[in-house]
Amino acid sequence: MTLQISQAHENRLVPSLKFSTEAVPAAQQFEAWRAFNSMAELEPVTPPMEGFKASSASYHLGRLQMTSFQLAPMNISYTRDIQRKIGLDHWCLSVVTRGPVNYENNDNEVAVSPGHLLLHSYAAPFSGAMTNTHYSSLFFARDDYWDIAEHLERGSHQLVQGPMSHIVRDFMLSMIARADGLTMADASALNDAFGHLIRAMVINDPASLEAARAPIAAAQFDRARRFINANLQWPGLTPDAICANVGVSRRQMFYLFEQHGGVATYVRNRRLAACYSALVRADDGRNISSVAYEFGFTNLSSFYRQFSARFGFSPSEARAAAQYGRPPHSDEATFSDWLMRLSEI
Template identity: 25%
Template structure:
């Protein structure tokens, strides 16, 4: 049987889980800034199967944001490519690297380079991130030195045909049949996987058309939403600052959200309310004053927060907390 290691946060005390998971992801992929609204009781599971220096792992974890920053790259860089197959039922992933920001949906692959800054965001907090990942040293791929791999970074890559489908089938098979192989089979399995990834990159580079205007707009919206998620708790987050960061006018930003049936301010308010609602419904924050939760989630006025929350959810923040406590109180 191939050697493998399973890590599951359910084996730990709730207060220990997030830090453990952060360290696990940073050691398996590369050092990362890793955050999650579910941090007080984080759920994640991974089974790591190393194949002669190439790591593969199916993973399931709660919604998260991770960033590979220039500071972390300077600290340590193993020069890897990270390839991820987003699995059925997973939250779509907003992936940003180089000049690309894309939404990667279930049944699709994406590629990132650990030697460059990148970010990955699970876009639907209520759903788990599910997938199968590969960490492979760049030197293990038979690519021309001048191959413009940066053109593919963060982009959705098809996993339903061609080399993408073969990679998806290989990873699924390995997940289901890892017990059928011996440790001595690992070098051949790693070589096969490396050949498939090389084929995916070279074939995609040969057949990739330039992005159209609709794709460019969708990409920009993903980048804007990811930026908002990273700075959501900052009370100074305003449309003008968002527009300036992305080198567009405030009017362009408004039009971008108008096509989604909302406005930048309404989107920010909605996401802040959702985070506050999750805090109020969690026992981990049961002793945190409601005005403190409101302030942490970007609301500068407790009165405005209470009024906005009540209008949106049909009950007061206090009522939400009472309901959460009553659900968890044992029946006499």
């Protein structure tokens, strides 16, 4: 009974809080946002009567809090009075996906363009300017990172740079993409992974890097996976091109994709999955050869063999079955075998 309760807790989605001004009358949108977000003094750039489109989605990940913002132009000011009032003693690591965002602290001005990280501390005042900005932040308590507090303070209110900054950015983007499906078990693992990554980023010694090896590999794999999926139609999608764009060596790329049979096998399987998805779409009337060529299969006979070996049925059987609303015939031994073949589609 205890085990069942524990498993139910681990599989439960993390608590979340979402807010949007979309349903609020335009003239009242800014005040609605200001009432919801009382962490700073807010000032609209355009007249409030013109409306203020903004939204946020927050996820409670145990000791971490993740929030994604989409904001209309505005100015913010985090003052000493607000700091004393709310008693927030956290660092905040943000990745900007649409911007830029401008921050100022003690006469130090920082412009954060999309794709970059900013670290700032809620122990000190700061101000900022948003221009139709999208960004996501991880809030983490000072007491949980006392061992690297000195390093974090030196890097506060600055752009985070260096090789590990790209790894941490990709880790955060992966979390953001999966936010609505994160479970309590995921939250525990993400706390551990973030702890190792942030320590490796600010200390960058052999021990910290070794402790962060697993989450670093996971972030690199996710970056490579996203690059591959975005470029399945590119004829130049070779292992060397993937290494160059992801920023890893061939040796590291082999390690990342070892359990998938290698990067070339992974790319081929993703392309086959893309072909399958196209062939079973009712609105895709292209012939099979056109679909195959689109995703890099220049030899049609070879494509048929690889498709049949991957899924257990031919491309023409997949298309015919979709047209008649029935599953294609498969030579797989069991339903679970067949399902695993389709799990990447």
